[in-house]
Amino acid sequence: MVPTSYYILLSAALFTIGVLGVLIRRNAIVVFMAVELMLNAANLALVAYARERLSIDGQVLVFFVITVAAAEVAVGLALLVAIFRTKRTTDVDEVSTLRG
Amino acid sequence: MEWLIWLIPLLPFVGFLLNVFVIRHERPAGLVASGLVAASFVVAVTAIAMLAGLPEEERRIISVGWEWINAGDLRVPFGIMLDPLSAVMVLLVTGVGALIHFYSIGYMHGDARVVRYFAYLNLFVTMMLFLVMGNNMLILFLGWEGVGLCSFLLIGHWFERKSAAAAAVKAFVVNRIGDAAFILAMLAIYANFGTLNFYEVTVAGEVQPGFLERVPEIIGQSFGPSWQPIALATGISFLLLIGATGKSAQFPLFVWLPDAMAGPTPVSALIHAATMVTGGVYMMTRTEALFAASPATQTWVLWVGALTALIAGTAAIAQWDIKRVLAYSTVSQLGFMVAACGMGAYVAAIFHLLTHGIFKALLFLGSGSVIHGTHDTQDMRKMGGLRTAMPTTYWTYLVGAGALAGIVPLAGFWSKDEILAHALSHNHWPQLIILFLTSLLTAFYMGRQVALVFFGTQRDTHYHAHESGRVMTVPLIVLAVGAVIGGAINLPWGHWLTDWLHPVLHEEAGSFNPVLALIATAGAVGMSYLGWWLYTSNAAKVKVGGKDPAYRYTGDIWDGLEEAWYVDRLYERVIVQPFRGLGDFLARVFDPQGIDGLVLGIGRFFGWAGAQVRELQSGYVRTYALVFTAGVVLVLSFMLIFTR
Numbered sequence: 001m002v003p004t005s006y007y008i009l010l011s012a013a014l015f016t017i018g019v020l021g022v023l024i025r026r027n028a029i030v031v032f033m034a035v036e037l038m039l040n041a042a043n044l045a046l047v048a049y050a051r052e053r054l055s056i057d058g059q060v061l062v063f064f065v066i067t068v069a070a071a072e073v074a075v076g077l078a079l080l081v082a083i084f085r086t087k088r089t090t091d092v093d094e095v096s097t098l099r100g
Numbered sequence: 101m102e103w104l105i106w107l108i109p110l111l112p113f114v115g116f117l118l119n120v121f122v123i124r125h126e127r128p129a130g131l132v133a134s135g136l137v138a139a140s141f142v143v144a145v146t147a148i149a150m151l152a153g154l155p156e157e158e159r160r161i162i163s164v165g166w167e168w169i170n171a172g173d174l175r176v177p178f179g180i181m182l183d184p185l186s187a188v189m190v191l192l193v194t195g196v197g198a199l200i201h202f203y204s205i206g207y208m209h210g211d212a213r214v215v216r217y218f219a220y221l222n223l224f225v226t227m228m229l230f231l232v233m234g235n236n237m238l239i240l241f242l243g244w245e246g247v248g249l250c251s252f253l254l255i256g257h258w259f260e261r262k263s264a265a266a267a268a269v270k271a272f273v274v275n276r277i278g279d280a281a282f283i284l285a286m287l288a289i290y291a292n293f294g295t296l297n298f299y300e301v302t303v304a305g306e307v308q309p310g311f312l313e314r315v316p317e318i319i320g321q322s323f324g325p326s327w328q329p330i331a332l333a334t335g336i337s338f339l340l341l342i343g344a345t346g347k348s349a350q351f352p353l354f355v356w357l358p359d360a361m362a363g364p365t366p367v368s369a370l371i372h373a374a375t376m377v378t379g380g381v382y383m384m385t386r387t388e389a390l391f392a393a394s395p396a397t398q399t400w401v402l403w404v405g406a407l408t409a410l411i412a413g414t415a416a417i418a419q420w421d422i423k424r425v426l427a428y429s430t431v432s433q434l435g436f437m438v439a440a441c442g443m444g445a446y447v448a449a450i451f452h453l454l455t456h457g458i459f460k461a462l463l464f465l466g467s468g469s470v471i472h473g474t475h476d477t478q479d480m481r482k483m484g485g486l487r488t489a490m491p492t493t494y495w496t497y498l499v500g501a502g503a504l505a506g507i508v509p510l511a512g513f514w515s516k517d518e519i520l521a522h523a524l525s526h527n528h529w530p531q532l533i534i535l536f537l538t539s540l541l542t543a544f545y546m547g548r549q550v551a552l553v554f555f556g557t558q559r560d561t562h563y564h565a566h567e568s569g570r571v572m573t574v575p576l577i578v579l580a581v582g583a584v585i586g587g588a589i590n591l592p593w594g595h596w597l598t599d600w601l602h603p604v605l606h607e608e609a610g611s612f613n614p615v616l617a618l619i620a621t622a623g624a625v626g627m628s629y630l631g632w633w634l635y636t637s638n639a640a641k642v643k644v645g646g647k648d649p650a651y652r653y654t655g656d657i658w659d660g661l662e663e664a665w666y667v668d669r670l671y672e673r674v675i676v677q678p679f680r681g682l683g684d685f686l687a688r689v690f691d692p693q694g695i696d697g698l699v700l701g702i703g704r705f706f707g708w709a710g711a712q713v714r715e716l717q718s719g720y721v722r723t724y725a726l727v728f729t730a731g732v733v734l735v736l737s738f739m740l741i742f743t744r
Binding site for chain 2: 019022023024026031092093095096097098099
């Protein structure tokens, strides 16, 4: 059986890639995908620990995360469409009207 | 019986309420106001007749309305009283007051604010009656402040004139100095006697003491530093003296009274000659036991009175305004009364107060008649020869002037002579000389005034002088009769007033000195004639806006006299201008730079700090995300390191 630590390492790697994606990329869709990556890295960690501890709780929680993520995608993409319609771009640096 | 004395102050108060809330027209206002004061006079006469029917030692009717203040040890009943001293004051206030109310109907006819005028006049009479009828210091103070307020309101009756508004404020502010001392005196009395009542009174079955009956308790007590102890009686009575100098316009606080002439002339007659300004003399007479306990204060009282008499008397001879002559004369005569108080001759002080109240009211009303008949002319240089145009005013004015000058047998002679005789018999030589000189000056300036106003020919012919109507001349005639026979209440043989006041003041009748009386009369007649002769023979030299004929004998001293020894200007320089300067500094420098600098500075600092902080708000999502991530990393590492 694959040891739990492998899963955790993979999860950490995915999460880091997600964080870097959010921080570095300027395309809103890519940023969005990076956020999804982080969510799924967390999901992976949850199921890995759930298997390790022979507990069903973590697995259940994952379903909730997937549901919320789906809702979030729906809202996020709608926002993206709205931004694109007004700004004609998906570059997040262009959307800085909240600057003080 | 007891309730009857409440009617005396309350009838004018009803007039005040009616005039404030109900009456809207001139004619009913005047009739109601004067009618109620006259009714009050009738009630007063009735009550005093009953008072006179009591045995001498019981002649004090005290009536307590309700417990006014009941806070811990401080118990003040709202009680008024009628005793021989209050009685004579009440007669003066309501009697002369009623005449002046009637006179006002004619004098104020056609004025824009007559109803208000009569309302204030009624309120004044109410307050003056509370002043003289209160059975404790607090009610006396209620009246004291009430008359001060009415004085302010009535001086400023024609407030469109800047000078009248300024004079009203000046009178109020100068009076405050005396009032502050009066409050301190009240506190000292309460602290040392535990009561503010003058005489013992029973409230709801409980006996409250009166401080005048307990004065011997504090004799010998003192306060202050051990190297210079001050007797308690001296401290209290000196504060009361300062209070009296404010209200009774004594040196050094007399400056408000001449300016108060900006008010309507009947107001000057009622408030600034006959009644309110005598409040200080009444108060000192009432608290005579305290003054008697302090020879030091007595000396001060005597000197203040004598100096005031002299300063104001010299100022009166150099005035051109017909009312200012009388105003300074009033200050001077008040000085006589205060000096009499200082000598311990309280009966003489009250006697002079009463006769002066009558003949000075007569003179003021006469001058009002002159002003009325000459279409608001007050400068005596513009008058002259009015005796043919205004015969009634002339004859009554002559009687008043004679009474003031001290011509036998008019009222002023007897009262002034009693003061001088007392000074002589008690060896107050310097004061006697000062007061005698002042009485000579009095005769001189009255001769001068009569000559300038009524003799010669009319110098300014722009107006047509006419006699005033019946409503104004009748009070003049009544007061003139009073000024002739008023002295009869305390003639050297008979001294009815001394006997009447004996239950309150316990004074024996003074001795009559025929030599002094003869010298005083000769002086009065001579100086009156001199004043009359100087200004009739030099009438041609009196020009509108010109110098006085006496100027060539005295030179610039005359200018100094006209300015009342520059006391007013001294205050202007020493107090008013520095105060204005301070106010200016506060308003123009300290407020915009100090206060505004501080307040606006705080605002500006936060504005600046906000501008600095808003730079952080770049609007880039990734910056926020980076800060967020860094924060998470920080928190997590903290937990990893410290909370293992």
